[in-house]
Amino acid sequence: MSLRINDVAPNFTAKTTQGTVNFHQWIGDSWAVLFSHPKDFTPVCTTELGYMAKIEPEFAKRNCKIIGLSVDPVENHQSWAKDIEETQGYLPKYPMIGDSDLAVSKLYGMLPAEETGTSEGRTAATNATVRSVFVVGPDKKIKLMLSYPMTTGRNFDEILRVIDSMQLTLQHKVATPVNWKQGEDVIIAGSVTDEDAKKLFPAGWKAPKPYLRIVKQPR
Template sequence: MSGLLLGDIFPDFEAETTVGRIKFYEYLGDSWGILFSHPKDYTPVCTTELGRVVRLNSEFSKRNVKLIALSIDCLEDHHGWSKDILAYNCEDYESCALPFPIIADRNRELAVSLGMMDPDVRDENDLPLTARCVFLIGPDKTLKLSLLYPDPTGRSFDEILRVVDSLQLTNMIQVNTPADWKPGDNVIVPSSMSEDEAASLFPAGVHTKELPSGKTYLRFTPQPQIQ
């Protein structure tokens, strides 16, 4: 299993993909990156997942996020299955192209090294398949988010997009985001910040929620704008 922890440098690698051989760091450049795996091509849950990522691709692009998928299937299968993914969204799939590459990891070396394998889900040869993993990598090449879903459960890429919004905001401004936060909602003033500092940094005002404990740690302010 992978020993990657949040904040660790995400490893660079070379891989064969549907757009040719890539070097991961070169592919990302200065962008954020999302590497996500799926168990198997030509399967229903995976088709809906990658179809949703295609629909959200422009939203990820607006946020300077580059996407790349991975499974243990071959390039030929990836290219053929891509048409099914596009057809899931649009009948005119022949005029479209998959907007992100898919890595062909037939020998499972990359998936194993990154801890992507699901030992309980196996192929016809009784070999483990890749789980539904998500790695979100920052421009500094550190791991910002790691998710691992089981085979029967499709991921919410809308939630992953929401996390990107939160991380990009909190990386720029000293705030936290509460449960179910969406862009434009109030944000949380960090507990470590003094009242004077909060008043100086957030001219729109700080509201403190009254709590039975009498403690004043739950403070909200309108979301500041990123310059």
Template sequence: MVNLGDVFPNFTANSTVGTIKLHTYLEDSWGVVFSHPADYTPVCTTELGRVAKLVPEFTKRNVKLMAISCDSVEDHHGWIKDIQSYNCLSGDFPFPIIADPDRDLAVTLGMIDPDEKTATGMPLTCRAVFIIGPDKKLKLSILYPATTGRNFDEILRVIDSLQLTAVKKVATPADWQQESHCMVLPSIPAEEAKKIFPEHKVHQVPSGKEYLRTTPVPK
């Protein structure tokens, strides 16, 4: 199991583009590693197609993608044809799919779904999402059950927040979108906040505590 702030395991695995070593593959980019219960499954087919269409958005954010599924590379190549057909995609598939038939990565990364198994009783992975920073540390993880497909627009939104808050002294509120107002960190004293965020606003609340401070997105 990988905890927030841990260096993400530098695993080596076979994939649809050959052998990959994670840290070498990511270089200085951000990374999204996302798992799938199995090849030739309906929800996974929609998810991989959606991510393929969003590749330009991830690239714009300096993010590299990598999927993991508990089947062989040969199965992955066959499945990619179905993914492309169903999602109206053409050309080369834009990111690698890792093979994990022995569930080694699924166990190492804590991705086993306790309720989902294959027809032969083998455990399936949940729909995990790991976002890795350029420092190779885990910045965010989300675990969905096998029955629930992911919202990749939300994952892009989260990346925007992570990349902003990594360099600016702000936090992002509920449902935050790019160009929306941010929250000034509570750890910043009032006088310092005036200097760093001259346009910030202090919101008055019944407690009288001046902890709700909003500011336009810092440039």
């Protein structure tokens, strides 16, 4: 299944470390980050899960929930969580999906739909493509998709930055420039005419080019 930004995130019901979850119901009126792993007890993923446990309060500040997925049974996740706490200093308190039947991985296009079997006997290399991040909005639509190789740890600070940008630009008629961070200048959206921009941004803007109108970040 090929997914694109603004597609409705496929709904599913799955077992997690916090009981059975219906994804859309679990999201509710929040934002959500679904991030996947090819197998339990893998080194790079261990560091990622620990870091997400550390910065979970930052996602909560942004009304964003976290849910992980790994191609192994939930029971394995419980044991892995102890290792994560021991080695990373933080215990994951967010739910972890057990995708031992490969259903969610296939639903999200991380494994081929025709893939057969279960997690039994599969290796991290077999599941190498199950290393994606999906950010889903309260409207249940996919807002961001990122996929990483197994040997490269993900930058979850970047996910926070993108959520800040998306939430800001949904509320105000602006876009954020390259490497933007919270509090820095933004760009008036191209869909806004100069006439409307005068009403929205009465303090004015800098325009090195007519199409590049730079203003202070709205509060």
